[in-house]
Amino acid sequence: MRIAILGGTGNIGRGLALRWGLRHEILIGSRVGSKAERAAGECAETLSAVTSIACQIKGTTNTEAAAAAELVVIAVPYRAMRELVDAIRPVLDDQIVISLVVPMEKSDSYLKYTPPSDGSAAMELKRLLPDTVRVIAAFHNLPGEKLRQLNMRLECDVVICGDVEGMSVVSALVEEIDGLRVLDGGGLEDAAMVESLTPFLINIARRNKLHGLGIRFV
Amino acid sequence: MRIAILGGTGNIGRGLALRWGLRHEILIGSRVGSKAERAAGECAETLSAVTSIACQIKGTTNTEAAAAAELVVIAVPYRAMRELVDAIRPVLDDQIVISLVVPMEKSDSYLKYTPPSDGSAAMELKRLLPDTVRVIAAFHNLPGEKLRQLNMRLECDVVICGDVEGMSVVSALVEEIDGLRVLDGGGLEDAAMVESLTPFLINIARRNKLHGLGIRFV
Numbered sequence: 147m148r149i150a151i152l153g154g155t156g157n158i159g160r161g162l163a164l165r166w167g168l169r170h171e172i173l174i175g176s177r178v179g180s181k182a183e184r185a186a187g188e189c190a191e192t193l194s195a196v197t198s199i200a201c202q203i204k205g206t207t208n209t210e211a212a213a214a215a216e217l218v219v220i221a222v223p224y225r226a227m228r229e230l231v232d233a234i235r236p237v238l239d240d241q242i243v244i245s246l247v248v249p250m251e252k253s254d255s256y257l258k259y260t261p262p263s264d265g266s267a268a269m270e271l272k273r274l275l276p277d278t279v280r281v282i283a284a285f286h287n288l289p290g291e292k293l294r295q296l297n298m299r300l301e302c303d304v305v306i307c308g309d310v311e312g313m314s315v316v317s318a319l320v321e322e323i324d325g326l327r328v329l330d331g332g333g334l335e336d337a338a339m340v341e342s343l344t345p346f347l348i349n350i351a352r353r354n355k356l357h358g359l360g361i362r363f364v
Numbered sequence: 365m366r367i368a369i370l371g372g373t374g375n376i377g378r379g380l381a382l383r384w385g386l387r388h389e390i391l392i393g394s395r396v397g398s399k400a401e402r403a404a405g406e407c408a409e410t411l412s413a414v415t416s417i418a419c420q421i422k423g424t425t426n427t428e429a430a431a432a433a434e435l436v437v438i439a440v441p442y443r444a445m446r447e448l449v450d451a452i453r454p455v456l457d458d459q460i461v462i463s464l465v466v467p468m469e470k471s472d473s474y475l476k477y478t479p480p481s482d483g484s485a486a487m488e489l490k491r492l493l494p495d496t497v498r499v500i501a502a503f504h505n506l507p508g509e510k511l512r513q514l515n516m517r518l519e520c521d522v523v524i525c526g527d528v529e530g531m532s533v534v535s536a537l538v539e540e541i542d543g544l545r546v547l548d549g550g551g552l553e554d555a556a557m558v559e560s561l562t563p564f565l566i567n568i569a570r571r572n573k574l575h576g577l578g579i580r581f582v
Contacts (some may be wrong), residue, residue: 221414256550300580305568330571332474339564350523350581353548362580363568364519 150175150215152208152230153222155185158246158285161293162219164191165323167201170225174203175211175349177226182206196296213237217244217315218281218307219285224249224267231274240278242312243272246285257345261338268307269336282308283337286344288326289358299324302360305331305340329363366418368393368433370426370448371440373403376464376503379511380437381407385419392421393429395444400424407455414514431455435462435502435533436558442467442485449492458496460530463489463555464503466562474570479556486525486555500534501528501555504562506544507576517542523549523558547581 147170151159154174163172167189174189176182182205193201212218212234218241222230227247247267250257264270268283275281284306292298304320306313306328311329320328331340343361351359365388369377372392381390385407392407394400400423411419430436430452436459440448440457445465465485468475482488493499501547510516522538524531524546531548538546549558561579569577 329568331568332571336567339560342557342560347581349554350547350549353550356581359581362582363565363574363577364580 147171148173148215148219149217150208150211150232151219151221151337152176152211152221153226154211155181156221157290157294158217158288159221160185160189161288161357162221162285162288163203164192164294164296166319167193167203168197168199169322172204173211173215174205176205177208177230179205179207179210182211192296196348209233209237212241212341215241217242217319219244219246220271220308221246223247227267227271227319228274231271235275236277238276240280242315243271243275243279243281244316245281245283247271248286248341250345256349259338259342259345262340265335266338266341268334268341272334280309280312281334282306282312283331283340284308284316284320286341287347287361289360291358292360301325301362303327303329303362305329307331307340308328308334365389365393365435366433367435367437368426368429369437370394370429370452371438371444372429373399375508376506376514377437377439378403378407379506379508380439380503382410382512382514382546384537385411385421386415386417387540389420390422391429391433392423393426395426395440395448397423397425397428399483400429410514418531423447426512427451428456430459430552430555431477435537437462437464438489439464441465445485445489449489450524453493456494456497458498460533461489461493461497461499462503462534463499463501467491468505468563475566477556477560479559482561483553484556485570486552486559490552498527498530499552500524501549501552501558502529502534502538504559505565505579509576510578518578519543519580521545521547523547525549525555525558526552547551 152175186205370393404423
């Protein structure tokens with residue numbers, strides 16, 4: 147599958163590119179194309195050091211990546227989401243869009259979930275993007291640094307929300323990553339709870355001097 | 365320590381009574397004293413079947429249990445909380461009160477967190493109880509049925525919220541239970557997030573045909 151990872155130069159974006167890079171064609175997107183090209187080059191180099199299987203990871207602008215992809219991952223911070231939407235709306239058709247976006251703000255030294263009036267970033271995306279796009283909320287609660295380290299097996303759960311058809315495509319992508327388990331979190335209107343876990347996890351990590359937390363239901 | 369477990373005839377209440385019963389004096393409380401006596405008798409019997417160490421588990425009314433205890437666990441459903449508060453307020457002094465209360469309601473076939481205007485059940489308790497009482501939010505997210513089974517080791521995290529002094533007492537109680545890890549969730553004003561995990565866990569279990577879920581940060 148041709149997958150665009152927009153805002154893909156951060157830990158989570160690179161982590162997904164690396165973990166999917168041997169099975170899929172990955173387009174890392176950034177506002178600045180050259181930044182994405184550099185990230186893609188580094189990911190390709192990392193993979194070539196551990197396998198002789200050829201990978202296809204390229205970097206380009208967010209808009210070009212979205213235009214070329216069958217599935218689009220949105221991994222930008224919430225503050226950059228609307229500008230990104232304006233840039234990609236014209237090139238989207240009936241792709242699946244995976245939202246990793248979490249609206250959160252600092253309050254004292256901790257983070258607070260600050261959902262928009264739509265209820266969640268995922269619901270806002272659904273309203274802003276063409277009706278034909280299927281938005282799935284997923285991958286909010288993975289530790290990015292660990293995801294980037296290919297030798298780390300993540301024993302984490304990925305709770306996903308959205309429509310049945312979109313979720314079945316995304317479920318398969320989750321389970322391609324060794325150690326991850328996918329869990330049905332309900333419809334897209336249930337995404338707020340999943341998004342709100344991200345600042346909670348970061349706060350728990352900070353308060354308890356832990357690092358890079360994911361979540362597991364046991 | 366003399367510990368009262370109010371609303372203690374359910375799974376979580378009995379589970380805590382069993383897990384603490386060999387080290388502490390447990391008073392199971394219920395609105396109806398005879399119901400608590402029966403639950404206490406069953407817990408004592410369960411323990412006597414696995415150990416020759418004598419245990420002190422008694423049953424009585426919620427009010428009598430609260431009056432006699434150094435630490436009070438409130439394990440009633442939210443709808444019963446105010447009536448309980450009216451019954452125990454006069455007998456409370458400077459005890460630590462652990463709140464397991466989660467305000468939630470059914471919406472379709474799933475549960476929804478419905479915090480009161482204080483922000484959480486724990487904050488409401490703090491407002492309703494005497495100022496000298498220290499309220500700690502804890503133990504919301506344990507699978508009750510598994511807690512009751514003494515042969516089950518729960519590999520779960522218990523996130524607690526409250527003041528530093530109260531949390532240090534409650535932390536020790538958490539860690540007396542084999543397998544549980546205690547995590548600092550912040551002040552009592554942060555309890556809403558921890559309470560809201562309970563309906564989320566129940567919904568995730570239901571949607572994914574899992575049973576009795578707890579949570580683990582990994």
